[in-house]
Amino acid sequence: MKKVAIAGLGTIGLVVAKRLDAGIEGLKLVAVSSGNREKAEAKLAELSSPVPMVSNETLATLADIIVDCAPTKAFDTVAESALKAGRTLVTVSGAAILKNPGIVDVARAHGGRIVLATGALLGLDAVRAAAEGNIHSIRMRTAKPPKSLVTAEYVVKNGIDLSGLTEPLKLFSGTAREGAMAFPANVNVAAALGLAGVGADRTELEIWADPALERNTHTITVDADSASFELRIQNIPTDENPGTGRITALSVIAAIKAQVAPLHVGT
């Protein structure tokens, strides 16, 4: 039985906590951390087997697998304490890994592992396989309904008004690295695509606000010497945080199950 701790009981973290609480073979929830004690305590009360709320640093002393579901700004604390203790860190904060690439060396030095789950994207298995050969080009187009982008730091800072949009508006065009820095909570998936393939500097990205859309839509186009492919995912926004698609928490659950499963499917 592997012990699991969750950092952040928000849109993603609560779904993961509830699933663990309902029972996953080989995994047991033992602790959580939170940015808001009062709110988190109310959520913990919904679990049939309540667990303690501890600091981000303490999670690694209690669990084998630390699941990072906290905002990007908390990543360094959660990740460093987990990896220095030689634990497995499961995260969807690809943008945070790009911001702190040294975290991979921390894992290496202490026998820890970082599992960056696919999150709201698809196709990272094929991209990783193609990267074992030669990828000529890799592009991603993210288009989201305005409600999914209104709180994005870039949109707020630049005073971009998305309320009256009548046609798609291109908010960003550049590399996945630049995009992930400008929109850290909205294109973690672009960071993951860069890390899976040819790097975030060679991965091209466009971000659009599209009033005709109901779903957070990512399209990736890859041309490689082994295959070419175009893949699209249309994520249903969560009610709590429309920038986060429903599938993200499910991807995290699948990623933690993979840590103990006797059969591993996919690259």
Ligand SMILES: NC(=O)C1=CN([C@@H]2O[C@H](COP(=O)(O)OP(=O)(O)OC[C@H]3O[C@@H](n4cnc5c(N)ncnc54)[C@H](O)[C@@H]3O)[C@@H](O)[C@H]2O)C=CC1
């Ligand atoms: N790769 C992917 O596909 C996706 C990645 N994400 C990333 O996942 C993370 C979580 O996303 P959501 O659950 O939608 O966010 P959320 O805002 O709904 O939840 C975050 C939770 O973390 C808590 N928190 C705040 N500061 C904290 C701290 N210092 N330590 C521990 N917990 C803290 C908050 O109280 C909140 O409950 C974000 O970093 C986001 O960018 C989100 C969606 C998709």
Ligand SMILES: O=C([O-])CC(=O)C(=O)O
């Ligand atoms: O990339 C992200 O961080 C979130 C996202 O686009 C989605 O949920 O569709």
